[in-house]
Amino acid sequence: MFRFIASFFTxxxxxxxxxxxSKKHIIHNLLSIYVKTSxxxxxxxxxxxxxxxxxxxxxxxxxxxxxxxxxxxxxxxxELADDxxxxxxDLGQQSILHVVKIKSPKLNEVFRCSTPKANLSPLTESLDxxxxxxxxxxxxxxxxxxxxxxxxxxxCKGLKQGKLRVRCHFCKSGAFTVHxxxxxxxxxxxxxQITGTCENDPEYCQELLQNCEPTFAEFYFKCSEHVSxxxxxxxxxxxxxRPNLRHIPCLACLDVPExxxxxxxxxxxxxxxxxxxxxxxxxxxxxQFWQHPEHGYTLACPNGCLNSFIREIHHFRxxxxxxxxxxxxxxxxxxxxxxxxxxxxxxxxxxxxxxxPDCTRITCQQCxxxxxxxxxxxxxIGPCDPVEPSLDAQGNCDVxxxxxxxxxxxxxxxxxxxxxxxxxKTPTERDxxxxxxxxxxxxxxxxxxxVCQTEWTRECMADHWFA
Amino acid sequence: xxxxxPSERRLQKELMSLIKDPxxxxxxxAEQAEQNLLQWTIFMEGASGTLYEGERFQLQFKFSNxxxxxxxxxxxxxxxxxxxxxxxxxxxxxxxxxxxxxxxxLSVQSVCLSIVSMLSSCKEKQRPHDNAFYVKTCSKNPKKTxxxxxxxxx
Ligand SMILES: [Zn+2]
Ligand SMILES: [Zn+2]
Ligand SMILES: [Zn+2]
Ligand SMILES: [Zn+2]
Ligand SMILES: [Zn+2]
Ligand SMILES: [Zn+2]
Ligand SMILES: [Zn+2]
Ligand SMILES: [Zn+2]
Numbered sequence: 162m163f164r165f166i167a168s169f170f171t172x173x174x175x176x177x178x179x180x181x182x183s184k185k186h187i188i189h190n191l192l193s194i195y196v197k198t199s200x201x202x203x204x205x206x207x208x209x210x211x212x213x214x215x216x217x218x219x220x221x222x223x224x225x226x227x228x229x230x231x232x233x234x235x236x237x238x239x240e241l242a243d244d245x246x247x248x249x250x251d252l253g254q255q256s257i258l259h260v261v262k263i264k265s266p267k268l269n270e271v272f273r274c275s276t277p278k279a280n281l282s283p284l285t286e287s288l289d290x291x292x293x294x295x296x297x298x299x300x301x302x303x304x305x306x307x308x309x310x311x312x313x314x315x316x317c318k319g320l321k322q323g324k325l326r327v328r329c330h331f332c333k334s335g336a337f338t339v340h341x342x343x344x345x346x347x348x349x350x351x352x353x354q355i356t357g358t359c360e361n362d363p364e365y366c367q368e369l370l371q372n373c374e375p376t377f378a379e380f381y382f383k384c385s386e387h388v389s390x391x392x393x394x395x396x397x398x399x400x401x402x403r404p405n406l407r408h409i410p411c412l413a414c415l416d417v418p419e420x421x422x423x424x425x426x427x428x429x430x431x432x433x434x435x436x437x438x439x440x441x442x443x444x445x446x447x448x449q450f451w452q453h454p455e456h457g458y459t460l461a462c463p464n465g466c467l468n469s470f471i472r473e474i475h476h477f478r479x480x481x482x483x484x485x486x487x488x489x490x491x492x493x494x495x496x497x498x499x500x501x502x503x504x505x506x507x508x509x510x511x512x513x514x515x516x517x518p519d520c521t522r523i524t525c526q527q528c529x530x531x532x533x534x535x536x537x538x539x540x541x542i543g544p545c546d547p548v549e550p551s552l553d554a555q556g557n558c559d560v561x562x563x564x565x566x567x568x569x570x571x572x573x574x575x576x577x578x579x580x581x582x583x584x585x586k587t588p589t590e591r592d593x594x595x596x597x598x599x600x601x602x603x604x605x606x607x608x609x610x611x612v613c614q615t616e617w618t619r620e621c622m623a624d625h626w627f628a
Numbered sequence: 629x630x631x632x633x634p635s636e637r638r639l640q641k642e643l644m645s646l647i648k649d650p651x652x653x654x655x656x657x658a659e660q661a662e663q664n665l666l667q668w669t670i671f672m673e674g675a676s677g678t679l680y681e682g683e684r685f686q687l688q689f690k691f692s693n694x695x696x697x698x699x700x701x702x703x704x705x706x707x708x709x710x711x712x713x714x715x716x717x718x719x720x721x722x723x724x725x726x727x728x729x730x731x732x733x734l735s736v737q738s739v740c741l742s743i744v745s746m747l748s749s750c751k752e753k754q755r756p757h758d759n760a761f762y763v764k765t766c767s768k769n770p771k772k773t774x775x776x777x778x779x780x781x782x
Contacts, residue, residue, distance in 0.1 A: 411634075412733065413634060413635075413638055413696050413697065413732050414634040414637040414641075415637070415638055416634075416637060433634070436634045439635075439694060439697060440732075442694075443694040443697045443698055444697070463697060463732045464731045464732060464733040465731050595765075595766075595772065622758075622761070623761075626761075
């Protein structure tokens with residue numbers, strides 16, 4: 162019996178190994194790519210990654226009625242030289258190459274001679290992080306190290322490795338060659354930094370621009386971990402996530418991570434991705450993100466460095482889905498408050514409401530709660546009640562004809578446990594015995610008294626510091 | 629070992645460096661800290677030439693799993709609480725780096741050094757003026773207190 166089981170498992174394992182190796186075989190030997198012509202025709206090719214660019218030209222030429230030497234192949238902003246092996250450029254399955262007819266063979270010859278061969282390798286490979294960090298000149302350039310870009314992929318819904326691509330800023334065609342390599346992130350993230358030649362329809366593009374400006378390259382990123390879904394399939398670059406080539410320790414756990422989050426400060430403060438997540442989470446739960454006028458709801462370097470706000474808020478996608486939802490909710494609420502609006506005080510609602518400045522009777526469009534703008538309690542006629550509004554709430558309610566007759570018990574609870582910050586009106590909960598409140602909303606931080614609902618004073622300490 | 633959270637990894641490293649290279653007059657109860665990385669006891673001697681010369685104090689550090697993004701909770705414990713204008717008789721310390729001015733760049737070591745220098749610069753042994761009232765009314769956790777930082781010149 163035992164022997165039977167043993168031989169069964171041996172067979173099973175062999176079968177599994179076979180399946181695995183044959184799968185590997187397929188992935189290794191076939192690369193499906195598209196070659197797009199300037200006329201809009203697309204040729205699909207299954208190629209051996211070991212073949213070179215001249216081989217692709219031979220495959221494509223007959224299909225578009227041209228000779229192989231009349232073609233040039235463009236990928237990621239560079240023309241690929243004939244002897245370039247496909248395996249060495251980081252093509253993924255279903256990548257798109259662009260093929261254009263050489264307009265004037267003579268001109269092309271000049272271009273070829275003046276361009277060193279090294280420049281004909283794809284852009285993604287020539288961009289290296291050691292060229293990006295200019296401060297440290299002693300850093301040894303890692304040999305043959307490929308650049309690693311990280312992106313948020315909306316398709317895979319997560320942090321993935323990305324690939325840099327380039328196209329014509331004007332007509333968006335990928336048949337575009339750059340005149341120079343981007344040297345740092347600003348060249349890639351800001352528009353109109355690098356010029357180039359649109360090979361798609363140069364006359365058209367130049368004419369429309371009326372020669373008042375050169376044709377510019379436009380850079381964008383793709384996710385390297387899913388099969389390309391075509392030219393519109395883009396990912397958001399997370400430029401602050403980088404390989405830790407200089408072995409800087411994480412500012413929180415002090416480990417030296419392989420991949421790091423770089424804070425945009427001048428002091429090389431970095432965190433491992435785990436600690437970055439934990440930093441975001443602890444700040445988020447305390448509502449300590451900052452509403453920056455340009456970058457949005459964001460954070461700065463945890464060590465408090467000046468001007469170190471994170472510009473690309475997609476970096477907060479590193480939070481898990483629930484907390485990213487929470488981030489978006491808080492960001493919206495913050496935006497509403499900044500724009501002079503207010504938030505529905507009902508627990509679990511929190512709807513942002515923009516009301517006329519002189520209107521004190523507010524109706525939430527979402528949960529239909531009707532409340533007083535000034536004290537965020539159920540709507541009442543007459544002045545707001547400065548003391549604990551527990552027993553007379555029912556009485557106030559009867560006066561207001563628009564107020565629902567039946568008092569929702571959860572409403573009574575909220576009346577007792579939250580009061581608005583007297584300065585910014587953010588609903589605040591009181592959890593401890595102390596009457597001294599400090600608004601946790603970043604930028605407010607108002608010290609106030611739960612009892613008086615005014616600024617906290619020495620008198621408050623003496624009279625009712627705690628209940 | 630690999631199951632350690634980032635805050636435990638950080639505390640482990642801080643503990644090692646504090647054992648190996650402690651600031652003068654400071655010792656950590658290593659055995660206790662190794663058993664529970666989230667709560668340490670640190671002994672501190674009053675520096676010679678200061679009002680606290682010859683005295684021995686005991687500090688308690690409590691850490692949350694958000695450390696170092698969240699500051700440690702630090703109090704004097706035991707029978708001898710230093711008499712100092714920023715230290716309440718229940719052991720709470722009024723020191724801004726323990727709340728508002730905390731940053732992950734600080735450490736147990738830098739907190740100890742700040743407390744040592746706070747003690748050393750004291751000119752007159754006395755309790756804070758609101759000591760009796762504060763001790764009666766405050767929360768157990770000093771981090772829940774919204775401190776007005778006393779002027780730092782003392
Ligand atoms: Zn993807
Ligand atoms: Zn174009
Ligand atoms: Zn870390
Ligand atoms: Zn920094
Ligand atoms: Zn509502
Ligand atoms: Zn009111
Ligand atoms: Zn406020
Ligand atoms: Zn008061």
